[in-house]
Amino acid sequence: MVRFENVGMRYGAGPEVLRGVTFSLDAGSFTFLTGLSGAGKTTLLKLIYVAEPPSRGLITLFGNDMATTRRRDFPAIRRRIGVVFQDFRLLEHLSAFDNVALPLRLAGRHEGDYEHDVEELLSWVGLGDRMHAKPATLSGGEQQRIAIARAVVARPDLLIADEPTGNVDAEIGARLIRLFAELNRLGTTVLIATHDRALIESTKAREMRLVDGRLVELRTAIRA
Amino acid sequence: MSRGPAQFMPREKGAAPLDVMIGIMAFLAALALGASLLADRASLGWRAGLSNRLTVQILVPAHGDAPRELVRETAAALAVLRATPGIAHAAALSETEMQNLVEPWLGKGSLVAELPLPALIDAEVIPGAPVDLISLTARLKKVAPDSQLDDHSRWLARLKNLADTITWTAYAILILIAVATAASVTFATRAGLAAHHEMVSLLHQMGARAGFIARAFEQHFALSTFAASALGATVAALLFLTAGSLEVFGMEAVPFLPPIALKLREVAWFAAVPLAAALIAWITARLSVLAVVRKIY
Numbered sequence: 424m425v426r427f428e429n430v431g432m433r434y435g436a437g438p439e440v441l442r443g444v445t446f447s448l449d450a451g452s453f454t455f456l457t458g459l460s461g462a463g464k465t466t467l468l469k470l471i472y473v474a475e476p477p478s479r480g481l482i483t484l485f486g487n488d489m490a491t492t493r494r495r496d497f498p499a500i501r502r503r504i505g506v507v508f509q510d511f512r513l514l515e516h517l518s519a520f521d522n523v524a525l526p527l528r529l530a531g532r533h534e535g536d537y538e539h540d541v542e543e544l545l546s547w548v549g550l551g552d553r554m555h556a557k558p559a560t561l562s563g564g565e566q567q568r569i570a571i572a573r574a575v576v577a578r579p580d581l582l583i584a585d586e587p588t589g590n591v592d593a594e595i596g597a598r599l600i601r602l603f604a605e606l607n608r609l610g611t612t613v614l615i616a617t618h619d620r621a622l623i624e625s626t627k628a629r630e631m632r633l634v635d636g637r638l639v640e641l642r643t644a645i646r647a
Numbered sequence: 648m649s650r651g652p653a654q655f656m657p658r659e660k661g662a663a664p665l666d667v668m669i670g671i672m673a674f675l676a677a678l679a680l681g682a683s684l685l686a687d688r689a690s691l692g693w694r695a696g697l698s699n700r701l702t703v704q705i706l707v708p709a710h711g712d713a714p715r716e717l718v719r720e721t722a723a724a725l726a727v728l729r730a731t732p733g734i735a736h737a738a739a740l741s742e743t744e745m746q747n748l749v750e751p752w753l754g755k756g757s758l759v760a761e762l763p764l765p766a767l768i769d770a771e772v773i774p775g776a777p778v779d780l781i782s783l784t785a786r787l788k789k790v791a792p793d794s795q796l797d798d799h800s801r802w803l804a805r806l807k808n809l810a811d812t813i814t815w816t817a818y819a820i821l822i823l824i825a826v827a828t829a830a831s832v833t834f835a836t837r838a839g840l841a842a843h844h845e846m847v848s849l850l851h852q853m854g855a856r857a858g859f860i861a862r863a864f865e866q867h868f869a870l871s872t873f874a875a876s877a878l879g880a881t882v883a884a885l886l887f888l889t890a891g892s893l894e895v896f897g898m899e900a901v902p903f904l905p906p907i908a909l910k911l912r913e914v915a916w917f918a919a920v921p922l923a924a925a926l927i928a929w930i931t932a933r934l935s936v937l938a939v940v941r942k943i944y
Contacts, residue, residue, distance in 0.1 A: 474852055476944055494941075502854030512849050529855050 424450045424581060424612050425471055430480030432466055440466045442636040444480070448581075448614060453607045455623050456616040457641070458633035464616040465509065467633065468583050471614070472506050473497055485580065502530060505579035505611075507587045511570040513558040519545060519569050520554040526577040537576075544572045547602070549595065563590040571599055575606055582606060584615045588622055596622065656843070656867040665835045666875040669828060673879030673924055676824045677917050681887050683817030684913050690810030694803060701778075703728065703768040706793045713763070720791035721766040727786050728768065733776030740767040828924055829931045832868055836935040839864060851943050861936040865929045872928035877921040884909075884917045 425448040432441040440463045448454055458464050469475045470482060473489070482489045484500055492500070505526070513522050520541055527537045545554045548568040550561075558566050567590045574582060582603065588596035600622060607613045617623065623630055630642040703724050708716040721739050728737035740748070745764050746755075753762075772778055780798055787794045840847055850860050887909045 472852065474944065498854045498856045500854075501852065504854075506852070512845065514846055514849065525850075526853055529850070529853055529859070 424448050424452075424485060425614075426481075426483040427470075428481040428483075430470065430477045430482060432463075432470060432475070433478050439478070440636055441470075441477075441633075444636075444638045446631060446638055446640070448612055450580075450612055451607065451610055453604070453613045453626065453628040454615070455626075455628055455630045456614060456633065457618065457623065457630060458616075462633040463636045464633055465585060467638075468506075468585055468614070468616055471581075472504050472583050473501050502526070502577070503580040505574035505577065505582045507567075507571050507574045507582075507584035509585040509589070511558075511566045513566055513569055513573075515558050518555045518557060519550055519561070522558065522569055523554075523572045523576055525573055526579075530577060541572075541576060544576055545569075548572050548599070564592070564595065567591060568595070568599070571602070575602065575611075578606065578609065579611060581612045582614070584613075584617075586617055586619075587615060588617065588619055593621075597625070600625065656839075656863050663835075663871070665831060666871055668831055669872050669924060669928075670875040670879040672824050672828055672831075673876030673920050674883050675879075676821055676876075676924075677880040677883030677920050678886075679817040679820040679824070680916060680920065681883065681909055681913075683814045684909060684916065686810045686813035686817070688913075690807055693806045693810075698799075698803070699772045699774050700799065701728075701734070701770040701772060702797045702799065703770065703787060703791075704795045704797065705766040705768070705791055706795070707763040707765055708793050717766055717793075720793055721768065723790035724768055724787050724794050727783070727790055728770050731778065731783055731786075733773055733778040735771045735773045737768055737770040740769060825923070825927055828872070828927050832872065832928045832931040833935050836864055836868060836932045837939065839867075840936065840939050847940065848943065851940060857937050857940040860940050861933045864936045865932040868932040869925045869929040873921050873925035876924035880917045880920040883920075884914045887914065 427444050427446050430441060430444040431439050433439045444467065456464055456467065466475070470477055471484070473484070476489075485503060487496070487500060514525070517525075523545060524534070524537060524541050527541070528534075542551070542554060545551055548571060550565060550568055550572075553561060553565065558569065561569070567587065571584070571587055574584065584603070587603075588599055591599065596619070603613050603615065604626070615622075628642075629640075632639045632641045705717060705720050705724060707713050708720065710716070725737055725739060728734055742764075745767065748767075749762075749764070780796065784796045787796055847860055850863075851857075
């Protein structure tokens with residue numbers, strides 16, 4: 424599903440943020456990405472969700488070699504990926520409902536088709552009574568839950584989450600992880616970047632760690 | 648609730664400076680359009696009024712008994728004209744008609760009555776009939792040495808030139824306004840893209856095609872441009888209609904020229920102003936957004 428071969432990344436003439444990164448994510452896998460702040464986690468995620476081109480190396484997404492894939496095919500690839508951004512990136516002028524429904528609308532679905540699903544998902548993340556609220560009126564934790572709901576609502580093939588539990592309490596965090604696990608069980612490949620050791624230890628998932636721009640495999644998935 | 652791409656654009660509160668500017672430009676465009684319509688109509692009117700007509704002017708003789716000589720020359724010129732093949736009708740203007748003619752310039756009063764006005768003969772040529780003007784001038788000069796024959800061709804050519812100049816100037820103004828509108832919308836679109844960079848970047852990241860993002864902007868700008876320019880064109884239309892109603896009450900806005908009131912079917916052309924402005928905004932916004940979005944990876 425995702426394959427990196429000797430990928431390097433630098434911004435402009437700066438130093439390489441990622442060096443010789445090689446790994447693959449199998450379809451239906453659940454992986455944690457860890458590392459200290461500034462280790463390159465967010466950059467690596469950006470390369471996966473097609474926000475930046477690599478400086479070198481080969482990236483293959485869903486069987487597409489991204490170096491040779493036509494730019495006009497990028498939107499279709501991006502729509503297969505759900506992203507929980509670290510800074511949420513909610514549209515301030517849209518309600519919680521409309522923010523969550525965004526991927527479905529971009530996919531060309533009509534409101535009547537997805538209204539119930541969006542409402543149910545918002546209730547599941549504990550925001551059933553805030554679905555018409557604008558992000559500015561919500562707390563950081565509530566905004567994060569909207570960002571997560573938006574990332575999963577279209578049941579993407581690949582879910583990427585950058586510190587998805589950073590602003591929520593332990594109970595909500597556990598609930599969100601159950602949501603990711605449920606999605607994973609339904610076939611979505613999940614990659615979560617986090618500092619939260621408790622979260623990592625609560626699962627038997629694979630862990631990759633970035634150290635000074637290089638990727639180290641810390642733990643392979645433990646089969647139950 | 649709108650479900651189209653335009654809903655992703657935040658609603659701006661109040662009239663944006665761009666709307667005000669486009670409203671003013673539409674007002675000026677409608678004025679230019681009205682001027683070109685008036686020039687066209689005036690040109691047609693002038694030509695219809697003067698074509699197939701000849702005017703013989705007999706200046707007040709500077710010798711002998713001037714009034715008596717003027718009457719004699721006028722009668723002689725009338726006889727020559729009426730005997731000329733191709734001339735359907737010839738008649739001298741009465742004193743009242745002469746005073747009415749000069750009244751717009753000199754006003755009413757004893758001054759006009761005391762002026763030594765020339766005699767004027769209005770002759771109508773049978774449409775298509777060939778009249779040898781050189782020969783006619785010679786025959787008129789023979790019986791009325793103070794006569795001057797005018798077939799209005801020079802006057803008509805100058806009027807046509809004037810009307811054409813007004814019309815082409817109006818077209819040039821319309822083109823300039825269209826270019827200014829396009830430039831303003833381009834600037835506003837780029838400013839909008841910069842202001843809503845986060846939204847554009849997010850939509851792009853979530854897999855929205857460039858055309859989808861462009862639609863959000865083009866709908867927004869086309870609708871706001873349409874509303875602003877419709878207001879500007881309406882104000883211009885009201886101005887022309889008001890000028891027309893003033894003329895109905897005898898307050899001529901511009902003496903000697905045809906009335907500046909536009910007919911309703913002419914005012915209907917003003918509807919083209921907001922439609923054209925919206926189309927320009929639509930195309931400009933689309934091209935601007937596509938150019939910017941396609942630069943994003």
